Amino acid sequence: MPNLPLSKAEVDVLVAGLHRVATNLWWTWDQEAQEIFAELSPRGWTNLYHNAVAILREVSDYELRVRLQDRLFADRVRQVVQAFDAYLAERDTWGRERAPALRERPVAYFSAEFGFHETLPVAAGGLGILAGDHAKSASDLDVGLVGVSLFYREGYFMQAVDANNWQTEYFDRLNPANLPIEPVLNAAGQPVTGEVEIAMSRVKFTAWRVAVGRVPVYLLDTNLPDNEQTFRDLTLHVYGGDSSTRIMQEILLGIGGVRLLRAVGVQPSVFHMNEGHAAFLTLELLREKIAAGNNLTEALAQTRAECVFTTHTPVEAGHDRFTPGLMDYALHGFRSRLPAPWEEILGLGRIDPRNHSEAFCMTVLALKNSRAANAVSELHGRVSRRMWHCLYPDRPTDQVPIGHITNGVHTLGWLKGPVRRFWRRKLNGGAEEKEAAPVLRELFRLVRGQPANPWKRLLGEPDFWRRLADPAFLSDEEIWCLRYRLRREMIEFARRRLLLQHERLARGDFIRFDALLNPDALTIGFARRFATYKRAPLIFQQFENIVKLTRDRQRPVQFIFAGKAHPRDDAGKRYIQHIIHLSKYSELQGHLVFIENYDIHVARTMTSGCDVWLNTPRRPLEASGTSGMKAACNGCLNLSILDGWWREAYDGTNGFAIGEDAHVDHVEEQDRLDSANLYKVLTEQVIPCYFDRDEQGIPRKWIQRIRRAFTTIVPQFNTGRMVQEYTEKYYLTK
Ligand SMILES: *Cc1c(COP(=O)(O)O)cnc(C)c1O
Secondary structure (H helix, E strand, O other): OOOOOOOHHHHHHHHHHHHHHHOEHHHHHOHHHHHHHHHHOHHHHHHOOOOHHHHHHHOOHHHHHHHOOOHHHHHHHHHHHHHHHHHHHOOOOHHHHHOOHHHHOOEEEEOOOOOOOOOOOOOOOHHHHHHHHHHHHHHHHOOOEEEEEEOOOOOOOEEEEOOOOOEEEEOOOOOHHHOOEEEOEOOOOOEOOEEEEEOOEEEEEEEEEEEEOOEEEEEEEOOOOOOOHHHHHHHOOOOOOOHHHHHHHHHHHHHHHHHHHHHOOOOOOEEEEEOHHHOOHHHHHHHHHHHOOOOHHHHHHHHHHHEEEEOOOOOHHHOOEEOHHHHHHHOHHHHOOOOOOHHHHHHOOOOOOOOOOOOEEHHHHHHHOOOEEEEOOHHHHHHHHHHOHHHOOOOOHHHOOOEEOOOOEOHHHHOOHHHHHHHHHHHHOOHHHHOOOHHHHHHHHHHHOOOOOHHHHOOOOHHHHHHHOOOOOOOHHHHHHHHHHHHHHHHHHHHHHHHHHHHHHOOOOOOOHHHOOOOOOEEEEEEOOOOHHHOHHHHHHHHHHHHHHHHOOOOOEEEEEEOOOOOOOHHHHHHHHHHHHHHHHOOOEOOEEEEOOOOHHHHHHHHHHOOEEEEOOOOOOOOOOOHHHHHHHOOOEEEEEOOHHHHHHOOOOOOEEEOOOOOOOOHHHHHHHHHHHHHHHHHHHHHHHHHOOOOOOOOHHHHHHHHHHHHHOOOOOEHHHHHHHHHHHHHOOO
16 A cells, blocks of 8 residues: 555644643653654653653654654554543543542642652652652542642752762753743733742742643742842752741742632632641631631631641651741741731641740641641551640540551553553453453453553552453563563663763773673662661671672672762761762672662662662651552562551562561661561572572562562552542542
């Protein structure tokens, strides 16, 4: 058949469609869309860090039109655009059926950070990633939700390790033209602006809109010529500067955020504070209600009825506290607009309202002004109830009104490309698969009962995963082959990164980067913020023993680490320094590497490419943790202290536990015990299981654990389940 040229009109439709897709983050969880952008400019895809908007700027309009004359390519583009439009147009959604009230009056979800994708690096860590995944799942479910945050034009810091192995920080300015964000405009096409009172000034802001599927997220921006430079720089960095910058950012987020929503005509039915940073929003709600004629008591009751709050950490430093002096200063202008006794307002942030010297705590403010509050895992719920019992002295600890909803991840977004392609082929696949076992035919029937993109909508179904993980559908060999492929992709990524890291230091020593790491070794990964309670170097307390494990030619083990320390956390930086030092100068050289600049892409690559995901927090300080969930959906097994989510997920068959479901309170004793237990489980369970190969060379028992991880972890620890729980327990019930 001749390849008929596409008409100009047909090409116009595809070009416009592709631009629509690029500016909606939906493409970040759609494999086919990503493959189109990557194919348009393979090198650009890598160099521009997987940025669809930038790719469409890199490729000229003329080139794009010519490239679309490739019929097959044009067909794929058409399918992606159709899939996108179908996604936006879906009617038979969970949200329409179960939460219609939120369509008219959505949830306003406030978070100081959102982590969506590596091209928009405005998250500092797990809190932001969780917020991003919350928004993506709200979109998938079609739950009415709008996000509110700040546009940090230099984002979170980039990590570069210097010649002394010391973390240094630098920033890259983001270019809005190259990002999937658009200015928020009014009906006249002018930027929507608002104003907040900060200290003695009136600070103007505008906003950007990020389209996350169906969910809009608004990012406030004070970088306007009308503002003094200090206020223009308020939205420079995520959690930038000292406590004075911090409180001002939080005033902008909470108070400015409410004003922005009013300005764009969104009337939320509930305000969800993702961590205490956003709690000043309750003061703006109070102000509105008093201005509408209510007295303070009425206004407080109405505000409480509209707000819910999620607390995210038992670590003291994670709870913002501001001195009375700083409160007076930073809220000076706002206070004059709030006709209520200031001492009473300050009392809302104090455990003892009459104690004038007590610092103002954002968590206390959020708890006092919410109708419901929750922690992020069962154990964290228990710990939080004890932690905040002081606010409810009349009740027994277990009656403190803080529940829990365990965190999750947006599964599709965290599947590595080869894994998505693997399932795509297996599920939409060729003839040979359709003739497979009855279990498969049943699976297709289950799948076919669903509309477009069927398997993607089943990712949260336990039954679906049970069938997927059935050996009649999926062989050990296929799983093992996929695992090899993912490990190799990560190792090659690591080699490239290490070469670049090395070149930056411009050192003469010669290292064969292509020989670093062994694709046949049991690869243990650890990547997260280098907060000291996460105890990154714990495994190296048994240094001599660990060296022996890496030297074992029959059963080699290797380690790959990544993570950023907070810029002012010297103890965390010393942990990084220690690990990099070991990687370069100890007997672990070649068996241990540290990848700089941990971010979403590094996280996706490592959680999919490693065999074992190590987590050694000092229990019970890991409120939930989520990276282990990313690991599980890619077939990487968890090896973790029974803290946070893992305490709930581990069942003896789906990964490995370090120690017991208990902990001692003495810190040194705990470290000693945990390190001994870690070594024990590693040598007695993990390594023997991994290297127990049958005559075909397959580690059957290991793969059985992967199957168990698929069936017991993935359908449970995802944000689809999580957002449903928030909707039913917190958003819809008063
Ligand atoms: C998932 C993720 C985190 C959070 O992981 P934890 O297990 O909670 O420590 C932090 N940073 C990045 C970049 C992530 O992708």
